Amino acid sequence: MELKQFIQMQYMKPSEIIKLQEKRLRKIIKFAYENTELYRKKMKVANVTPDDIKTIKDLEKLPFSSKADIVQNPLAAVGDKANLFKLHTTSGTSGKGETIVYFTYNDWDHYVLQNARCLISAGFTKDDIVYNSTPYGLFFAGQVLHDGAKAIGAFIIPASTLKTGWAHIKNIMNPFFKPTAFIGLPQYFLRWGHTWIKAGGDPSKSTLKKAYVLGEPVPPPVREKIEQIWGVDCRIGYGLSEIGASAECDEKDGYHWCEDEVIVEVIDPQTGEPVDEGEKGELVYTTLTKTGTLAIRYRSGDESALLGRDCPCGRTHVKLRLIETRLDDLMKVKGTLVSPYTIENAMFAYDIEGFLCVIDKVEDSDVVRIYVKAQESKALRNQLSDEIKTTAKFSPTFIKFVEELPQIGRKGRRVVDLRKKSPLNKLVEEFEKSIQN
Ligand SMILES: [Zn+2]
Structure with a gap:
């Protein structure tokens, strides 16, 4: 498909979008039943046949799938095994192991178009010089954004x-480079800005005018800091290698989901029942155009809400509220359920470069140790402590100012729960030991 036509599809009448989704849904469910082990098995157990699925409403008859299904047997979710072209993997950040996602040439073409659409939505044009700092390799974002x-x-x-x-x-x-548009992980971009300022430079004087950041939830103060330090217009993107991609438009108020490519539902994570528009729940996806790794009623573990189709930008594809939380990342600290996003949002509201929040259990009690990269000050310590108490509903055991912070994992985790087993815990333990000495 031509890019021009693909872009135009974001402006279809809502009734036409639904008609297209239902046509594609009937076709893909039949294809999944006939060609994949995973979905045929699931449908047989649930006593559903492809003939039972005609409308969007009928989706509810289908059983859920999840990352665990694909981790366990990646090829069982693949339809067109004869025409595979390549694979990409995603790290098992939620502790569920690596997900292998297979692509046919056609799947990849669709992903490239989706990402082109995202970049246009984020204000990128053919005149831009794009600095792509997302990793190329097994992780798919670098290459798909390049294409x-x-x-x-x-x-x-x-x-x-x-x-x-x-x-x-x-x-x-x-x-000789003179980049005008940046792509990458928000926390790295922010950190490089701080590094440059410390060395006496001014990132806002660089040739960069815009940024498209992705790969992690972005609390509002982090976006504000990026825009202020780098002097850029910063848009947020969201995507899953097994599903697809979406981005903010000029409104900077949610991502336009690629509805022609993937159906999105929002469910109550406890009951599995659909929630009303505007209400928060778990995002569940059904891919409509891929034939490599298929996702049918795939529970993403991401929490968001549908914001409707009316947007001043004119796009009619439904908007998703910016992702704040992965349900897997929710932690109980001192009896209260809290997400890393809440802690990040609270910390970055203040003038700090970065932080590491370590949650641990000592003698059967939860303890929270926070290391902050910032100019040491009693006032700042008290402000941060009060902010955490107000927003996250627990008191940190201590807040310590440090000169350097370790990089924890590929995405640089800022909140680490040592109570859960993870290979990353060792890095945190080594860092804490080095601070004590
Ligand atoms: Zn819009």
Whole structure:
């Protein structure tokens, strides 16, 4: 499909979107039943046949699937095994192991179009010089955004991951590069800005004008800091390698979901029942155009709400509220349920460069140790402590100011729960030991 036509599909009448979804749904369910082990088995157990699925409402008859299904047997979710082209993996951040996602050429073409659409929605144009700092390799974001930027006709600097933040800053400063648009992980981008300022530079004077950040929930103060420090217009993207991608438009108020490609439902994570529009719940996806790894009523573990189809930008694809929480990441601390997003939102409201919040159990009690990279001050310590108490409903055991913070995992986790087993815990323990010495 041509990009122009694909972009135009974001402006279809809602009745036409539903008609298209239902046509594609009937076809893909039949295909899944005939070609995949996983979904045929699930449908047989639930006593449902492809003939039972005609409308969106009929989706409720289908059993759920999840990441665990794909982790356990990645090929069982694949339809067209004869035409596979490549695979990508996602790290098991939720402790459920690595997900392998298979693509046919056609699947990849669709993903590239989706990402081109995201970049256009985020304000990127063919005139941009795109600095892509997302990793190229098994992780799919770098490559799919590269191909998406190519599809819109932009010039690309394929930086990928580099050993240090300085290496990126040097590239951004290179007078022959002159990037105008940034793609990458928000916390890295913010950190490089701080590094540059500390060295006496001014990131807002760089040639960058816009940023598309993705890969983790972005609390409002983090976006504000990025925009202020770098002097860019920052848009947030959201995607899953097994599902698809979406991005904010000029309104910066939710992502336009790619409804022609994937049906999204919102359910109560406890009961599995659908919730009303505007209400929060777990996002459940059904892919409509892929034939490699299929996702049918796939529980994402991401929490959001549907915001409706009316948007001043004119796009009619339903908007999703910005993701704040992965349900798997919710933790009980001192008896209260809290998400890392809540803690990040509270901490970044203040003038800090970064932090690490360690949750641990000592003598049967929960303890919370917070390390902050900022100028040490008693007033700031008290402000942070009060903010955590108000928003996260627990008191930190201590807040310590440090000069450096460790990088915990590929995405740089800022909240680590040592009560849960993870290979990342060792890094935290080593860091805490080094601080004591
Ligand atoms: Zn819009």
